[in-house]
Each structure stands twice: as structure tokens, then as C-alpha cells.
Amino acid sequence: MVFITLFSTCNNNVDDNIGHVLNLAGKNRAELEKVLKHYASNVEDSLKYQAAKFLILNMEGKYSESYNAPWEDVATVNLRWSSSSDKSKVIETFNIGELIRKDDIHHITADYLISNIELAFQVWRDKPWGKHISFETFCEEILPYRIGTEPLENWREKVLASFADLNNSLREDSTITAVKACSKVNDILPRFRMDKDFSNMNYSQLMATTRGMCDSQAALAAFVMRGLGIPVTIDFTPQWKIHPTGHTWNSVSDSIGQHISFMGGETNPHNKHQGNTLQKAKAYRKTFQNQRIVEADKKDIPFLFQDNIIDISSEHDNMTNVVLPIKRYSEIQTEYVFLTMFYDFEWRMTGCTKLDSDSIRFQHIGKDILYLPVYYINESQIPASDPFYIDSNGKINILPSNSPDSLMAFSAITPENDTNWNWRMVKGVFETGDDPNFSNVKIIHTISTSPKLYNKISLKQSHLCRFIRYRAPIGNCNVSEIAFYDDSGKELKGVHIGSPGSYNNLGDSGDKAFDGNISTFYDAVDTENSWTGLDFGEYKRISTIHYSPRLLGVGIYNDNEYELFRWTVDGWKSIEKKKATGQTIEFNTPHNSLLYLNNNTLNKRGK
Template structure:
């Protein structure tokens, strides 16, 4: 404690006031421990403060996506570089005492509080901040806004933390999910500007629920397979060391959400307390002292793999590297036992590479491997064991697939859909290689059907097919939002042209809730719907030369260099190899690696 106080400079008196406040009474012994917990873990924590009204920043955020010159946008609104204000140097005694008092009152006055131990309380209810947001009395603001709900939660003696979490989560404002970075926001900013990444959605849930005594944390995966970013979601402590995940502002505990549906290599949990860590000499998620590994708490990241290794004996540390093309990363340490290494609590169907570090360089310690249905499969690239493979896909980045998630199909007998029924809501990000087909339960007949796109998606869909109950494809007049993105020609008619490489891209100003559909001559019963998302054109061009790269065990080398015939390259390649392909003419290469499965490309 003395070491921390010595770092606070002129603000030491404020911190000592907090300790003195709780030091005089036996009744306050737990609160004194809580105060010490907050202060001991305060070093390194700070607020990012912009010396400009939040309204300016909020307005800039709404324009950010569509603005070509983003630097001038911030200048237009007078937004300067943020100032770092370290908590140790500026936090007040009154602020900390108020935070502690309100946290304890929330913990002790709700019926589920008795199932939450003191250690969980300190980490999941007590903290006065979530990230690097400007400090404010967020607990008081939440209590004022949710007073009636809070009274109901307190009055129900059978109410659990999970039930309370679901009730409150349904009341949070709907958020527009964006992929660009936003500044750290406090509770007031989050409620005033319901637009952000998954981190902001999680933060709003944490502020609100912690103020109401609901122990909620943020879990995350550092990167999806073959994507340039990760994802965060929430978990609620339901007692006895058990947690149930949910997505703040969207999906309740126990419901499926993006964090449970997609493959992931690891799951970590953000903490307020600083963890003791062994740092890695290169940038890695393992260098973050404010996370713990909770992969064993998730069914799809609780696999174990043991592989043979070969690396210098003087190297003590062996790491697990996600062998992914767009965003490889060291995510774990291995347990070395002679010539074998074991990696615990990792996700399946993802390619990994055991590595060590020498002079800041990442070097392979074994062949790549993946876990397939609980079994470890090694890809040794044996040149003597070849199979014939057909290559017909360049594997470019399919960055627009997510734009159909949360879209819906609707039907009506009213041309303006004043009275409508929802036939289907899209929960998952669709695949990029096959149509998604969904059966429709409704037996009513409708004259109008449409796809209603989610916010910010510009109605990006490549193909939609409607079928009657007998399986016959339905046709009609194309209806929907008129025009295309800056007159690109990608109008609503492209959705029904039979070409998966064309798509609808709604005009500027119609990014939110644009739509496309059909008007039938007579009402029809919809038996099923098939759809295909907007994708990049991955077809091979006959007069282009393509290079196929192959992992030799320690480097990439060209194993094939030729032009396709009828859009395909047929060749004999190592069955247990890992590959990517490059269009030498256009200098484009696949966004991900592929392996060979039944003589076809299988993208990882």
C-alpha cells in the first residue's frame, strides 16, 4: 500500500482520507478491505478526456463511417487529442467513498447478494470504472433512472442474479453496432450515444447492472479465425463460481449470441485487479496484466492438444500461435514434457503452430495442427503423400457477410407493410460458399414479401429466392429502396438476377433499414426462402497466372505456378499441406489459408 501511495504525489491526502474513513470501526472492516483493493489496483488506470462538449464528439461519430476525410472531420468539430488523467493523481476521497458505499448497499440489499462472495463482489460490483472512460457518478445516475425496476428486484426474495440480469438487459437502449473505433465512454455518454462496438455494449451493461448489484464481467476472444478483429460479450455471476454469458443490450443470459456461435481460439476475461504475469518479449495478448484465461468455462474452447516438438533446449518458453493469415497471434503457453508439448483449453477447427521466440523472432517448434472433433491432426506437408486437388477459389476477404446478421424477412398484403408478419430473423452471419435455406412455418398467403436489412448494412444481399409450399420458385415484380451506392448500378434488381457476384448496395443516406422484395400477381404461401450474402468475386480468371504457396515447415514457398483452365487449376499436392493462392497479375492473394479435403479446397 505504501508503494502505491508514494506514486500518488499531491493526491496522497485524498487516498489516505478514504483509508482513515473506514479505519476506525470494526463494522467497516470489509469496506476498508474494499478501499484497499481499489487503491492497490489503481496504478496505471486513467481517464481519456477530450476538452470538448460530448455533443461534438457524438455528432462526429455519427458521420464517421461515411466521411472520406476522417481527420478533417475531427477538426471540424474541434476535437483535440485526448488528455490522460491518472486516477492516482486526481481521484477524490469523496468519489471513492461514495462508490464504495453505493456498491456495498447494492450488494447487501438484493436477494442474490448472499450468493456472491466478497472476492467476486470486489471484482464484479465494486470497481469504480470499466475502462479508460471519464469518471462520473454513474452509480447514482443508474439508480435514479432504474429506481422502480430496482425496487421490484429488491422486493422479490426469490430473484436470482441471472433473472435480474435478463430483466435489466431488456431495458437497455438498442445499440447500433459499428466496426470503427470509438472513444472510451462513461455511462452518460453511452446512453446519449447508442452507437459503438461490442466493447461499448458490454460497458453499458456493466455500468447499469453493477450499480444494481448484479455481478457482471466482460469476456472476449482476441481474434476470430480469419478475421482482423475479435469480439467481446458479457457474463453474469449466478453464484457458486458459475457464469452465464450474454450480449449486453442484445441477448439475455442463456440465449445464443455471436460469442457462443462462432469459432474462437481462446476466451479471456477483463479484470479490475492487476494479475501477476510472465511477459512475452513481443506484442501479445499475454502481456495484458488485466485479463485472466476463462477458456475452460466455454465448451468449444476446452480442448487439449499434445504434439511433438523440436526446439532448442535452452529455450524455456513454448507458445501457441494462431496460424491464421490475417491476424496471427501468440495466445497461450505450452506445457513442455521432453519432446512433447501440451496446450490446454483451446478452440477446435482452428489452425495452430507451436512456436518459440529467439531474439524477437517467432520460430516454429513443430508442424501446424488443428483439433478436429477432439482429435489432434498434424499437417506435416509430406511431399511423398500427394492427392489430386481442384482449385477454383481465390479466397479473398469476405468482409461484408456480417451485414445480413439481424436482418429479417417480412410479408404483408399491404404495399407499405403497415401490417406485416416477420417470417424469419437472421441470427447468424451467413456463409460465403452456399445458399442459406430456411423453411417458413406460416401457412398464410401474402402478396408482398421483402428482406428488411439491419442498421448500417445498405441492404447488402446478393441473391434471394422465394419458394411456395410445393417447392416451386416464385417470381414477381421487384420492389424496394430505389437507386444504388453513388450510382454504382448495384440496384435492387441485382438480388433476383441469379448471379451471386452481383448484389444490392442501397444509395447514400439509406444505409439503415433499406429493403428489397417481390410483389406477386396473387397472394402466395411462402414455403421456404434461400439467400446468399454479398461476397467478393473469388473466381479464377483463365488468362491470369496464379501462384500456390505451401508451408514447408519453417517458411512459405511456391509449389505451383500456372494459369487455370475453365476457371480451375488441377494439380497433385501434398495431402497434409497448408496453402494460400496469389493472383500474380493483380497482386491479390487469398485472405486465409486452405487445406485439402476430399480433393477440394477447404478454407480455414
């Protein structure tokens, strides 16, 4: 009766939503009501009752994903899935079966929720830093029973069992802070092998597998630290400026409620990691609470903003605010304008703002990045204004699509430096020998300065040899192209010899230095004594050496075809195609507009 009184008293406000969730639960309603009744019957449990309401109120949309595998070790499924190049064969051979979704609201039990709440309160209250952690922070950063869409398990019990000694030492150290505790735990977390294609794994699977991307690392850190009473979040950026994906990391709440970032299993709070050093457009934090940055029909919400996240870009450096004119009004009424950033000929979703009557205002967006404001209607992006670039000083450069033409010369297809690896050839040598082991070696040229794109070395006197090689300096072995010529200018051909393999088995082996393709390169396994060369089959006389260092592939190369595009209100438009005859190429193109130069020969794109 006490439960009924308390429950009905609150129904006019927040508990109206509780009633909505209970109705959605259907046959599982009794399990959720059992949790509420358990804590409503005891006044001393009022805070736990609020915690139970928080979990149940935000349970809608939470679910587990798993495969109907004939074995219990789901981590094995993930390993087999990841290591196979043909996913369909994995399903056929190992009978992984269909992906199963179980909504928490229909399957979670009262015992599971009560156990989660009890253990969460236990570690919150028995830690020295717990008194500095607010109930609001506790609810978001310690209490949640799940991280993502992983299969549910009693992970809190497992964490306390696996880390029992550490848990005891943390509890007994009266001076330790949440941040210091975070570092202690992070130091002993398993190091991950980078992998891909994993579905969300629970604590046991992550500990058994220790493979996955950054989001798996961050998930394991969150499981362990929350299980020990350390308030930890999962943060992310949806898209890097120069990489095809985004990145995920963690943050820990300190005694005054500030978040300090770290990388689970790698770097501790206050230390540098990709999440707090690399330039990003926006940063977000995942939340358990059901809250959306964008409230609209699902077809008008980009995938990024369909999750429960909050914008934490203001916590990061090198951010600025932007006000832009609206150049194009949406034909369909909408409240939002979205921010996209340029990557690989695409505008990738990264931010949003509510629409003003006459302007677009984006807050806390990253510098040194190219952006385009868009509407998102019926799952399509429609430009709302001109592209703009924010330089490293925060200056906004709007790139109109109706600029007058002018003659422009290009020396590369991107602003990136094509010479990042040139220095790796300094102190490298070209050597000749009479046998493939180069037991009687003779140095015919030493690279003493950072090489150019194309290098031609005319030897003071020609050298007679059967075997010749390029031997890299200690520390690096990178070279794109090598060719040898005789006195008449004829290229000398031979059979490749040299150090086997390539770095990370990526296929960049020594023979790539002799394939005539400047876009390929040799990247050695061994950084101490690596080399690549030729066996001519008989003695040949060498007069000239041609070579090129490893390249990014973004320069202008002889005989490569380039195509220039410009951005218009209707998207990208091709201006002209032409072949390069040197290390620069000229086009007649609109001045101060957004251009995109493509190397059609190498299928390389730039901006």
C-alpha cells in the same frame, strides 16, 4: 492513531504492496490514504476497508483517456469522429485536440472512491441475491469504479437515478435471482447501432450515443448491472475463425458462482448469442485485479496478454487439449509458447502456455481451427512446431513442412461453400416487356432448382423485346452475373434499369449484375419486389440467357490466375502460378502439408 496502528500492522504482507502504490501516487498519496483511514477507523467497516485496499492495490495501470474538446459532450466528439472518413479533418475542423491520459493513481479523489465503495456495498447488501454473492465475486464484478479507459464520472449515482423504479422492484422481490434480474435489466437497455472507431466511453456517453461495437454494448450492460448490484463480467474472444476481428459479450454470476453468458442489450442469459454459439479458439474474461497470464519483459509479451485477463475457455463448448512435440527450440531463453490461429494469411495471437522440457501443452482450445505454436521474442513470432488442425471431432492433424510431392486438384480456395446464396435465385424469373414499367410482362424463364456456378439457358424459341429483367423471388434478390445473347451468339448490350440502391448502401447495386465481373453482385434493398435489367434501346431478339448466382468468391473461375503457397519452417513459400481453364485447377504440391491458394485476379486468399 487507530489508522496508523492498523495500517502498519499489515505492512509485512499485502500492505507492502499498498505502500508501493502509495509511493507511486506521489502528490496524490494523501487522497488514497484518506480512503484507507476512513474505513480503518471503524471495526464495522472492516469489509469496506478490504474493498478499499483491493481498489488501491490494483489501481496501478488504470487510467482515463479523453480528448481536450471545447465542448462538454464527449459523445458528440465520438459521433463526429466515427462518421468522418477523414479523421485528420475532424481534428482540424472541430478542434478535438490531443488525446489526454490521466492515471487514476495520480488524479482519483478520496471522495470519489468512498462514494463508489458506499454505493457498491449498498446495492450488494440490499438485493435478495446479494447473500449468495461472495466478497471475492463482489470485488471483481460489482465494486470496480471503472470498466476500461473511459473518463471517470459518478456513474453509480446516475444509474440509480435513471433506473430508480426498477431498482426498487428488484430490491422488494424476495425471490428474484441475479440471473433473472440481469434479464429484466437487459430487456430495457437501449439497442445499439453498430459503429466503429469509438474510444472507451463512460456510462453517460454510452447512454447518449448508443452507437459502437460489441465492446461498447458489453460496457453499458456492465455499468448498469453493477450499478444495480448484479455481478457481471466482460468476456471476449480475440479472433474469430472466419471474421477479421474478435467479439465481446457479458456473463452474470449465479447463486453458486457459475457464470452464464449473455449479450448486453441483445440476448438474455441462457439464450443463444454469438459468444456462446460461434466456434472460437479461446475465451477470456477482463478483470480489475492486476494479474497477467504472462509474466515477462513487455517486449516479449504479445499485446493480448498485456491486459488483465483470465482464461475462461473451459466454460465454453467444443474445446480440447493438445500435446505437441517441440520442433524448434528458442535461441533466447523463454518460459512461454504462444498459440496463434490462421486468418487471412496471418497467424493471429490467441493463447499461451508455459513451456515443458520436451513438449507443448495447450489446454481448452477450440476445434475446427488451424493453429501454429510460436515463441514471441522482441515483438516477433517464431514458429516452435509445425502447424496443426483440430477437426470437429477433436482429432489433431499435424501438417509437416517436409512432405513428398503429389498432384492435387482444387475446386475452391477455401473449404467454405461457394454456393451459400444459390438458393436465393430459386423461383426467380426472367421477364420481357415493351416498356420500362413492364406493364405487359412476359415470363421467358423460371429458375426452378438451385443454380450452378455458370448457367446457360437456351430458350425454346427466341423472344423479341426492348426491355428485359431478372425479377427475384420474394425474400431475396442476389445475382452475380447476367448476360443475354442473340441467335448468332452475340452478347446484347443495353442501359441498366431496375430497383435503386443496395442492401445497407454497400454499393452492391443492380448494375453489378451486368459488369462482366463474377466477383461482384447485386444485393437488393427491398426483399419483396426487386429486379435488375436492361433497356436495349430498340427491339432485340433473345435466344440465350447466361447467369451466375451470388458467390463468396472462393471458387475456381475461368481465366483467373491462382498462386499456390506452402508453409515452411521459414514461412510461406510460393510454389507456382497458373490460370484456370475450368472449375478446377491442378498443382504438384507437398502432400498433407499446409497450403494457401490465392486468387491473384480477385486478390482473394484461402487455405
